[in-house]
Amino acid sequence: MKKAYSIFLVLMLAVGILAACGPDREEGAGGNEGSNADGAKPEKLVVWEDTDRSVALEPAVKAFEEEHGIKVEFKEYGMAEDMRNQIRLDGPAGKGPDVLTLPHDQIGMLAEEGTIQEISVEQSVLDTFTESSIQAQTYDGKLYGLPKATETPVFIYNKELMSEAPATMDEVYEFSKDFTDGKKFGFIALWDNFYHAYAVIGGMGGYVFGEKDGALQSDDLGINNEGAVAGAEYIQKWYKEGLFPKGVIGESGGSAQDGLFNEGKLASVQNGPWAFQGYMDAGIDIGATPMPKLPNGEPMTTFMGVKGWHVSAYTENKEWSTKLVEFLTNYDNAKIRFETTKEIPPVKELIEDPIIADDEYSNAVAVQSQYAIPMPNIPEMAEVWGPMATALQTLATNKAEPKEAMDEAAKTIQTNIETNHSK
Structure with a gap:
């Protein structure tokens, strides 16, 4: 009896092997039905x-x-x-x-x-x-x-206050110098926030992480290189000269910026497409263009x-x-x-x-x-936002020099990466 049962199992196994070697099921209208490596087509x-x-x-x-x-x-x-x-x-x-x-x-x-x-x-x-x-x-x-x-952020302007969009940030700067009087402003960007500030820092030659063979390198920081420091200097210039209001710093900065724009007291902003509808709902006739070129002739490298x-x-x-x-x-x-x-x-x-x-x-x-x-998508990016916000806010409040602030941020970021992401 045991011998007969064993022969039966061998025969069944052979049938299974032959079936597995047979042709695939006929493909359906989709072109690949039946070829799913995960099994049959799901319901x-x-x-x-x-x-x-x-x-x-x-x-x-x-x-x-x-x-x-x-x-x-x-x-x-x-x-x-x-x-x-x-x-x-x-x-x-x-x-x-x-x-x-x-x-x-x-x-x-x-x-x-x-x-x-x-x-x-x-x-x-x-x-x-x-x-x-x-x-x-x-x-x-x-x-x-x-x-x-x-x-990604773009240049948004009030067509009643600015007849056409400037092609360069030098033009935006000159407009702002003439237009700004402490109650109304020519241009505002949330440059104490690294998401927005990177447009300048990256466009001037800074970077967050270097890249090798298609992968970001967390041990190659570029936020305090020569270009990044030049970007920080440019950012601080706008705050030092009073071209940005003092209230547009920190977590409430975005609300303050939008409030001024919606009240017709702000001619232009760097902001994202998420802001379009709110500005329109406030009755502002807005225009939008890519960001004006930086003083070095390069486009702003916004985060996407x-x-x-x-x-x-x-x-x-x-x-x-x-x-x-x-x-x-x-x-x-x-x-x-x-x-x-x-x-x-x-x-x-x-x-x-x-x-x-x-x-x-x-x-x-x-x-x-x-x-x-694209914003860096590696886990180590989590260590960048805080130190960079601190650095940029010290620049906005004139409490540090650009190189000092960027060096300190880089040091803190690298320490946090080594502490929290060591493998």
Whole structure:
């Protein structure tokens, strides 16, 4: 009896091996059904979207369902803290998403902790996006998502106070010298905040982390090199000469700046596309252009933020999740996103489309993005913001010289990196 049972098991094993060696299932209309390395085509995929952005996601999801026969459910969570905290809870419990959206500066941290995973797409897919936006989705030389929208600060001005946008910061400076009287101001930028100040520091030749073989190097700091110090000197000049009001410093600076602009007491600002609607709602006739060139003749190197679509490390459907990410970011769905949310997808063909090229505000962001760099997405970037805010605020209040302030910031950042990120 035992011998017969053993023969039966051997025969069953042989049948299994022959079946495994047989031809794949016939592909369906989608082109790759049945070839999913993760197993059979799933019945459902789950997507987590940013709050109030599902208006752009819904038509894309419907089209994907019709093309591939896979149900796609979506939920909205606040970006990025709410979503980040929620996937840490739901992912390990098997209740998380297959695909989620994140700001690119979260990628390094979430990749390191194993919350999102590397994806692989054809070069033809990568080529549809701007180079900088793909760079933003890359960490340690690996691709962790595809970009869905980009934003960066631009030059915004009140057309009643400034007839046309200056081409250079020298022109902005001269205008401000004539226009500013302590009650009204020609130009304000939140240059005590490193996010905004980097436009000057980077444009003058500074940098945060050096790069080698496509990976950022946390032991190569450039925030106190010669160019960075020159940028700091330029920033301090505006504060020293009283061209920026004293109240536009620290956490309340943004509100003070917007208040002056909305009251018609401020001719121009450096601010992001998130400010457009508020200024319009205040009745200001605004114009927008890329940032004027710096005194060294170089464009301002603003920080760029890129929102992307990512594949959860907890999904059981990596291949189909990746297909969904590709689908959500293609030209047609990127165009729908712009039309419904005014978010600007970094799809090269779409940027050249009249829908963006002929839109003054969106075009300003798209053009400035060509000079922008993605905020560093490695975990060590967390150690940069605090020391740089301290350095810039000492410059704004004239409590330190530029080189002294930048050297101290670099020293603190490096110490914190060595303490908190040693491997």
